[in-house]
């Protein structure tokens with residue numbers, strides 16, 4: 678197997694690679710040395726072809742029916758095995774629900790320290806910055822171990838530029854008899870939506886507690902998102918009160934986004950929510966309280982009632998089409 682310095686875990690939705698996970702390629706380039714990509718799943722041959730132009734020393738593919746679902750105990754074992762076989766010293770992924778489930782297990786199997794949410798790589802690849810305290814402080818951390826597991830914030834690293842060289846594919850043998858059976862896949866509930874993925878969207882509309890009920894949330898937040906071709910997000914208060922599903926949550930305990938435009942509707946601007954939106958290029962906030970903390974971070978502030986302003990905004994955008 679081709680030797681490498683950094684092994685990058687690629688994330689996908691069984692159809693295509695999730696673009697934020699490719700930002701780890703840029704991080705690997707900053708770390709220096711060779712890097713290889715690792716793709717796990719079942720019948721991922723077509724997807725593998727889309728990963729050949731990123732300058733990797735190799736593309737390792739673990740393709741097996743028993744890996745069809747990302748069960749963390751199985752994936753961690755296969756990842757740790759691949760890591761050891763290719764002689765890597767850094768296992769690299771992108772901060773996401775998927776990597777939060779899997780990478781710590783791989784780190785435990787490798788007996789390696791793990792650092793999450795890395796924002797910058799400094800000091801010849803030995804020093805890292807990451808947010809702490811809901812993003813209100815930035816810590817600089819050095820790892821004293823030769824082996825390490827890192828997850829990066831995709832929004833903090835640029836998308837990789839394509840490379841004309843074609844990486845060789847290396848198939849990883851998967852022995853189903855050795856895979857752990859501690860977890861069983863039961864079912865998956867998926868929302869089929871034409872809207873872009875929250876972490877990849879260029880425009881995101883977020884809704885807060887004053888959206889009152891699910892119907893109003895869908896009509897105002899969903900309506901404005903659709904008028905702009907954007908994704909929907911929500912505060913934890915909106916999720917906890919049942920206005921929006923859990924995977925819409927943005928913030929410290931939700932998703933971290935970095936769209937070109939974030940529109941906050943009836944959102945106070947709690948530090949835990951701001952932790953998820955602060956890398957947005959432009960923030961428009963609509964809130965009826967002129968002293969709402971969100972206005973301190975907003976690029977444009979509109980003091981008004983979302984129930985009145987947002988329908989007018991949606992209508993104006995539709996008239997423009």
Ligand SMILES: Cc1cc2nc3c(=O)[nH]c(=O)nc-3n(C[C@H](O)[C@H](O)[C@H](O)COP(=O)(O)OP(=O)(O)OC[C@H]3O[C@@H](n4cnc5c(N)ncnc54)[C@H](O)[C@@H]3O)c2cc1C
Pocket residue numbers: 884885886887911912913914915926927928929930931932942943944945946947948949950953963964965966969981982983984
């Ligand atoms: C450990 C921890 C982790 C957390 N993680 C997260 C997280 O990941 N994400 C997150 O979002 N929160 C998180 N929270 C919760 C966070 O502290 C806030 O409670 C939450 O973000 C508030 O949501 P909100 O802005 O929707 O609601 P509120 O704080 O109730 O604010 C509603 C805002 O809407 C305005 N408003 C009211 N009516 C109208 C109207 N008609 N028109 C316009 N504006 C109106 C009000 O002026 C107010 O500013 C966390 C909390 C803790 C303790």
